[in-house]
Amino acid sequence: MREDINNLDALLEKMWQDYLETNPPAQRIYELLHNEGEEILNDHIAFRTFNHPKVDIDVLAKAFLENGYEEKGNYKFPAKKLFAKHFQHPDGKKPKIFISELILEEFDQELKEIVYQLLKQFPEKYTHRTDFTTFGRPWEVSYETYQKLKEKSEYAAWMAAFGFRPNHFTINVNHLKKYDSLQKLNQYLKDNGFKLNDSGGEIKGSKEVYLEQSSTLAYNTEVEFSDGLYTIPACYYEFALRYPGPDGKLFQGFVAKSADKIFESTDKGQ
DSSP, X not given: OOOSOOSHHHHHHHHHHHHHHHOTHHHHHHHHHHHTTOOOOEEEEEEXXXXXXXXXXXXXHHHHHTTTOEEEEEEEETTTTEEEEEEEOSSTTSOEEEEEEEOGGGSOHHHHHHHHHHHHTSOGGGGGSTTGGGOBOOSOOOHHXXXXXXXXXXXXXXXXXXXXXXXXXXXXXXXXXXXXXXXXXXXXXXXXXXXXXXXXXXXXXXXXXXXXXXXXXXXEEEEEETTEEEEEEOOEEEEEEEOBOTTSSBOOSOOHHHHHHHGGGGTSBO
């Protein structure tokens, strides 16, 4: 049985509200740009998961595929031991969906055992809910375990702490009028007190690869672990500017080398 979120717009709105609860600065950025007369369009929404059959990319993608999305591309991130796919909707105004997964078999036994123990706490029936991607953390985990995972994979630690929810939303810079370049937008954000991810430079990618991206650093939020409350980096806001590809149409895919650095937005917080 699916949950009673019976249309795509309702699901996207629920994801946006869940994201704002985890990353309140995104609301401030949204309002700042809106007050400048900008109309905000989402380029893509990103999710993280594990490559376990109970919760892998295909499981998270189900609700989107049932709502008209189509698989369009896949990507590998050898250094971070990740695999990802992106999905698009025929309605170009709907955000692309980017889902990555941690390749568990490429890690040591300790990390795998921790993840398996987390997943044992999660009833499989909940993965059939349409709103699975806003479910949050469905298991108990200690801060000690979070720290242990962080030494091996920041991505795994983030998943253990936050679970199934949007990792980031992305502003479509092509749709902006006043802040129509990442240089202008980044400067505006810094002038308003936001810290940007400078791993690999503030702007990742280039016109030559048809995509430029930047992002804020993750917002530090208080998380309740089984052994206490701790403040850790949560979610961030991304910004994407797309260029025409060889076919003359705006490039709609992703650049693995750039995305690899964007992942590091959660390595440290604002």
